[in-house]
Amino acid sequence: EIGAVELINHIATGQVFHCYLNPQRAMNPEAEAIHGLSDAFLADKPVFAAIAQEFLDFVGDAPLVIHNAPFDMKFLNAEFRRTGRPDWPMSRACDTIPLARKRFPGQQASLDALCRRFGIDNSGREKHGALLDAELLAEVYLELIGGRQPDFGLSAERRGGPGAARRYVPGARPRALKPRLTEAEAAAHAAFVATLGEAAL
Numbered sequence: 001e002i003g004a005v006e007l008i009n010h011i012a013t014g015q016v017f018h019c020y021l022n023p024q025r026a027m028n029p030e031a032e033a034i035h036g037l038s039d040a041f042l043a044d045k046p047v048f049a050a051i052a053q054e055f056l057d058f059v060g061d062a063p064l065v066i067h068n069a070p071f072d073m074k075f076l077n078a079e080f081r082r083t084g085r086p087d088w089p090m091s092r093a094c095d096t097i098p099l100a101r102k103r104f105p106g107q108q109a110s111l112d113a114l115c116r117r118f119g120i121d122n123s124g125r126e127k128h129g130a131l132l133d134a135e136l137l138a139e140v141y142l143e144l145i146g147g148r149q150p151d152f153g154l155s156a157e158r159r160g161g162p163g164a165a166r167r168y169v170p171g172a173r174p175r176a177l178k179p180r181l182t183e184a185e186a187a188a189h190a191a192f193v194a195t196l197g198e199a200a201l
Contacts, residue, residue, distance in 0.1 A: 001037065002055060003130030005138050007065075010145075012138060017058040018131040020045045035128045048079040056085075064088075065141050067111050067133070069095035096137060099144045111136060118143040 006015040020037070022045045032038055066072050069090065077087040100109040104117070111133060115122040120139045125132055 001035065001130040002051075003132070003134040004055075004058065005131075005134045006058075006062075007138055007142075010142055015058075016131060016134075017055060019051050019055075021051070022047050049083045052080070052083050052085065064093045065096060065137065066093050067096045067137050067140075069093035069097075094141075096141055096144060099141075103144060111140065114140045114144075 001021060002017065002019050004017040006013045020042060022042050024047055027037065027039045027042070073088060073090060073093055080087060096114075097109050100107075100114055107113070107117075112122060112125070114120075115125075115136055118140060120136060120143075122136055125136065
């Protein structure tokens with residue numbers, strides 16, 4: 001399973017990437033106990049190669065915020081190699097575990113522990129789910145770097161001078177993201193709009 005959320009200038013944009021994948025191997029019982037994904041559930045899901053480019057388009061050239069980055073990067077790079085793509089360097093990732101240990105020396109640095117510390121509701125996290133974990137991590141990351149301060153970078157730029165903060169400006173996406181509406185939802189919306197008549201605002 002892959003789950004990612006987009007942040008721009010420390011604000012969630014609402015754009016997400018989420019996909020269940022067929023691992024093309026039997027599920028380890030211990031792993032299934034952690035995330036709850038069975039062989040039967042994943043049997044008809046796409047393989048990584050089928051969604052790799054869509055995932056790369058979503059991420060673009062942005063840095064990746066990951067909790068325990070070496071673990072996830074190892075699996076991502078193994079899949080990239082299977083599709084003939086180059087590895088992502090570790091420098092691409094911002095690992096939140098060292099950030100947490102630096103800020104809270106000697107304290108637990110698990111995602112659950114950090115959610116409790118920052119008062120972030122993780123009551124829905126009965127199993128490890130990639131998208132839910134990404135959403136929780138986004139909130140944890142913002143707290144670790146000082147909380148939600150979307151205007152801070154702009155204010156620092158106005159002050160100018162050495163060391164002034166620079167806002168991250170994402171590069172253009174190589175391909176536009178797919179619409180989040182399904183075809184059925186789009187058709188239902190169009191049918192509803194048609195009932196409003198020409199005088200509708």
